[in-house]
Amino acid sequence: MTTDDWMADTRTSYDTVATSYTEQLRDAISGGPHLRAALEVFAELVRTAGGGPVADVGCGPGHVTAHLHGLGIDAFGIDLSPGMIDAARRDHPDLHFEVGSMTDLRLGDASIAGLIAWWSLIHIPDDEVPAVFAHFHRVLRPGAPLQLGFHVGDTSHLKTQGYGGHPMSVYVHHREPDQVASWLREAGFTIEAQWLCDPDGQVPQAILFARRRS
Template sequence: MTGDNWEADTRASYDTVAESYADQVRGAIAHYPYLRAALAAFAESTGGGPVADIGCGPGEVTAHLNELGVEAFGIDLSPAMIALARRTHPGLRFEVGSMVALELPAASVGGLLAWQSLIHVPDAEIPAVLAGFHRVLRPGGPLQLLFHVGDTSRLKTEGYGGHPMKVRVHRRRPERVSAWLRAAGFEVEAELLLDPAAEVPQAVLFARRG
């Protein structure tokens, strides 16, 4: 996989696994109290207006945020994921789009969330992605990221029911992601490390547009 085709590979992979992925994550939030707490904190910190869930997949997190009283909508690279999200949550807004080139007006969202969606973005693209997040957020708007913790990158060729995939999964240290955020104009407010003894922990970063 090269830096030139990672988006096409990611789109095709998630189009392929959309149904089985949705089956796996359906209702999963109910089993993770710390993730629910992170979403509740995010919902409380938004200042009103629409909130973008970037890399929304089948829309589970988008729907949960709406249940918390947030006007959330979802964007995902995979048309199959968006079709699933629209079928499953017909009252909510979902759009196909790329985080590398968000088609949202400047300062148009009151909050932005990206859970496990930056994990497929190459290092070289991260500053541009975060600059885009900064552009579309209103001043003071919250940003929440969830990602795998580590120092490695691996090519994933199969997943979610054994279907073929071709995506590179990047594990990153919270301090590295925090440095990228600060360089993009964000203030990092908090960090939550989930299951630190696991082979692959996860981290949640809470930041705000400066």
């Protein structure tokens, strides 16, 4: 499958489920104390690094972007799906959202003070991840924090239905934290912490804290 193929499938899938996805995730952060804690730590790291604009990459309907804004962070959102961006703009009209891809971030070099990508990297094939991390490194200021959230494991599967039973065609990649950390180190990041969430659940989750080397 080419890059154009999987990106088109991912875009179409999330356009299709945008409304139901938005409703299902509306209370995800308010009902998740560990998620809130991770965002509070990230916000503190942004502030102590000097503050500035923060990119929420793969922002979906903007719930993480909005939560960061509520913590005093100048956050904006980027997502591959126009449907998701429409939902984000509708729910959070005071914030900035734009259509874009983490495979080709249209941001200036060293232009942002932090970057967060929660459960959006899960759709990027392994062979594309190093290039994505190179983009993250390029757009972050030296010393700026990065936070990633992803499914833990070593398998991939094709998701054909989701979020209210709507049809989808999107690959979901589960990865071990050590593998993600290795890719980040190769891209010029220092790993500061790894959180494992719901380790006894059906699909454990990881949140990884990193920083662009100065």
